[in-house]
Amino acid sequence: MKSDRPLLAVLRGERRDPPPVWLMRQAGRYLPEYRALRAEKGGFLELVHDSAAAAEVTLQPLRRFGFDGAILFSDILVIPHALGQDLRFLAGEGPQLSPRLVDTALEQLAPVPARLDPVYETVRLVAGALDPAVTFLGFAGSPWTVATYMVAGEGSREQAEARRMAYRDPQAFGAIITAIEQATIDYLDRQIQAGVHAVQLFDSWAGSLSPDQYETWVIAPTERIVKALRARHPDTPIIGFPKGSGGKLPAYARETGVDAVGLDETVDPAWANANLPEGLPVQGNLDPLALIAGGAPLDAAIDRVLDAFAGRPHVFNLGHGILLDTPIERVEQLLARVRKGG
Numbered sequence: 195m196k197s198d199r200p201l202l203a204v205l206r207g208e209r210r211d212p213p214p215v216w217l218m219r220q221a222g223r224y225l226p227e228y229r230a231l232r233a234e235k236g237g238f239l240e241l242v243h244d245s246a247a248a249a250e251v252t253l254q255p256l257r258r259f260g261f262d263g264a265i266l267f268s269d270i271l272v273i274p275h276a277l278g279q280d281l282r283f284l285a286g287e288g289p290q291l292s293p294r295l296v297d298t299a300l301e302q303l304a305p306v307p308a309r310l311d312p313v314y315e316t317v318r319l320v321a322g323a324l325d326p327a328v329t330f331l332g333f334a335g336s337p338w339t340v341a342t343y344m345v346a347g348e349g350s351r352e353q354a355e356a357r358r359m360a361y362r363d364p365q366a367f368g369a370i371i372t373a374i375e376q377a378t379i380d381y382l383d384r385q386i387q388a389g390v391h392a393v394q395l396f397d398s399w400a401g402s403l404s405p406d407q408y409e410t411w412v413i414a415p416t417e418r419i420v421k422a423l424r425a426r427h428p429d430t431p432i433i434g435f436p437k438g439s440g441g442k443l444p445a446y447a448r449e450t451g452v453d454a455v456g457l458d459e460t461v462d463p464a465w466a467n468a469n470l471p472e473g474l475p476v477q478g479n480l481d482p483l484a485l486i487a488g489g490a491p492l493d494a495a496i497d498r499v500l501d502a503f504a505g506r507p508h509v510f511n512l513g514h515g516i517l518l519d520t521p522i523e524r525v526e527q528l529l530a531r532v533r534k535g536g
């Protein structure tokens with residue numbers, strides 16, 4: 195049967211006019227209804243672990259805006275948590291993982307895979323409640339990006355600790371990558387079994403690696419994840435989002451085997467269109483700051499993205515997550531512009 199989900203159809207290689215649209219981090223702090231529920235539950239991780247609340251947060255932006263995609267409400271750092279690190283989100287400070295692998299060996303962690311069970315329950319709840327035209331996206335972080343947090347124990351400048359370990363002790367670092375990779379394959383497999391239609395791999399720090407390190411720690415693990423998932427779920431598209439990859443994007447697209455590539459806002463869409471494999475679906479790549487600015491510059495920036503990708507399957511999105519001070523009206527302006535274009 196032909197899919198009646200436009201976003202899923204585009205990820206499978208069809209072109210749709212206007213393009214389907216969703217926004218990275220579309221569930222979150224810019225929404226008053228999100229902030230209210232988070233306050234009620236006591237914090238971000240509490241929200242993630244309460245499946246009914248996480249399902250509600252997943253659906254909030256759909257009710258308000260009618261996006262074509264719903265993205266599971268969770269975080270990429272639930273994998274380190276399941277691998278045995280303690281995870282805390284301190285208000286205003288960002289995530290903290292302990293012990294950090296810069297000074298503790300991976301073997302000293304005791305994995306707790308049951309920590310992921312609430313996420314699968316969230317997927318089931320959302321899948322049962324979703325409009326039939328909406329595509330449900332699962333996600334995970336890519337091994338490289340997740341490793342940067344596991345090694346440093348927090349977000350770090352230029353991912354220096356992980357990059358240093360990758361040079362000094364590639365064996366130990368490779369073992370961390372392998373552990374994340376295997377947990378990620380199982381995690382995404384189970385999200386798909388629970389009801390997501392497609393998955394996205396967030397590689398937020400892909401841009402910090404030199405070319406040979408990029409091959410080893412971004413392309414190769416992504417390729418192995420894609421192969422393993424495709425063997426189990428040949429019809430479930432995989433979006434790769436290797437933020438900051440710039441000129442390495444064509445190699446990423448060719449070598450990893452992902453079904454679609456997410457582009458960040460620093461990529462010239464005309465260049466991407468000319469240099470990525472013909473017919474490969476792309477996702478992106480409006481500057482989140484243009485969305486905050488609004489007005490005529492926002493319309494012009496949207497049109498530039500739409501025009502550049504008019505000849506290939508395209509999912510309209512931001513180049514990175516929506517910022518927390520984004521006014522609701524700007525999202526409405528974006529949707530009106532994207533949907534009347536095409």
Ligand SMILES: Cc1c2[nH]c(c1CCC(=O)O)Cc1[nH]c(c(CCC(=O)O)c1C)Cc1[nH]c(c(CCC(=O)O)c1C)Cc1[nH]c(c(C)c1CCC(=O)O)C2
Pocket residue numbers: 217218219220221222223232238265266267268269270271283288289333335349396398515
């Ligand atoms: C690097 C990374 C993380 N998490 C994520 C990434 C990759 C994408 C990117 O680069 O943005 C991915 C992520 N995080 C979250 C989602 C949910 C789905 C979505 O709406 O896109 C997704 C897909 C929820 C979240 N994850 C987080 C929040 C904010 C928590 C809160 O409510 O205060 C949300 C809604 C917290 C988080 N989580 C992370 C950080 C560094 C932080 C703190 C900084 C910040 O708040 O932006 C790790």
